[in-house]
Amino acid sequence: MTTNKPTLQEYAMRYGTAMGIFWMLKFILFPLGMHTPFLLVLFFFLTILVGPIWGYLLTKKYRDTQREGIMSFSHSFLFTAFMYMFAALFVSIIHYVYFRYIDNGLIVSTYQDMLNQMTVVATGEMKESMEQFHKALDIISNLTPLEITLQLLTQNIFYCSMLAVPTALLVMRNKKK
Numbered sequence: 001m002t003t004n005k006p007t008l009q010e011y012a013m014r015y016g017t018a019m020g021i022f023w024m025l026k027f028i029l030f031p032l033g034m035h036t037p038f039l040l041v042l043f044f045f046l047t048i049l050v051g052p053i054w055g056y057l058l059t060k061k062y063r064d065t066q067r068e069g070i071m072s073f074s075h076s077f078l079f080t081a082f083m084y085m086f087a088a089l090f091v092s093i094i095h096y097v098y099f100r101y102i103d104n105g106l107i108v109s110t111y112q113d114m115l116n117q118m119t120v121v122a123t124g125e126m127k128e129s130m131e132q133f134h135k136a137l138d139i140i141s142n143l144t145p146l147e148i149t150l151q152l153l154t155q156n157i158f159y160c161s162m163l164a165v166p167t168a169l170l171v172m173r174n175k176k177k
Contacts, residue, residue, distance in 0.1 A: 008075070011066060012082035015058045019083060020090025022054065027094055031103065034110045052163055055080060059171045070175050077168035084160030092153045099145035108141045 006014075026046045033040025059080050063071040071079075115137065119130040143151070 006066075008079050009082060011062050012079055013086050015062065016083040016086025017090055019051075019054065019058065019087035023051070023087055023091040024094045026051075027091060027098070031098065031106060034107065052167070055084065055163065056167050056170060058083060059167055063171055063173065069173060071172055072174065073168050073172040076172045077164050080164040080167045080171070081161050084164060085157055088153055088156035088160060091156070092149055095152050096145060096149040099148045103145075105141065108137055112137055 026043060029039045029043035029046070033043050059076060062079055063069060063076065067075070112134075115130060115133050119127065119134075122130050140148075
């Protein structure tokens with residue numbers, strides 16, 4: 001009789017879903033932070049510190065509970081990368097809903113207003129940089145909600161695969177000889 005023990009992918013999906021829900025809640029702080037600076041600071045704090053630490057803790061929990069405390073670098077990297085990938089897929093849902101139905105250009109217009117205020121006081125090379133930022137914002141404002149969502153998904157997967165390397169190095173544990 002065989003037992004259907006959950007696989008690496010199944011645990012990565014479970015933990016990735018939990019992390020994705022966290023990312024969804026965290027994303028809500030970003031547009032709110034356009035008008036309340038504290039919420040924007042909180043968003044960046046949660047992104048830079050809490051996200052990677054929680055990823056480490058979830059990977060460590062998987063190692064200790066499912067792998068009996070032993071996990072190679074490659075297994076650890078695969079688990080972490082899959083977990084982050086599933087979280088990125090999950091948060092893409094709210095990205096699409098936000099940019100399709102809620103945003104209506106709020107983020108781009110807020111950045112354009114900030115850029116216009118900075119352009120007034122800019123001189124020399126700074127003015128040239130501001131013009132480049134204006135051109136970049138014009139390009140971004142022409143993206144569809146689906147294109148923005150796919151761009152964010154691609155960025156999340158790329159950065160998370162980079163983050164998976166140090167996480168895997170910290171979590172891996174070989175058998176004692």
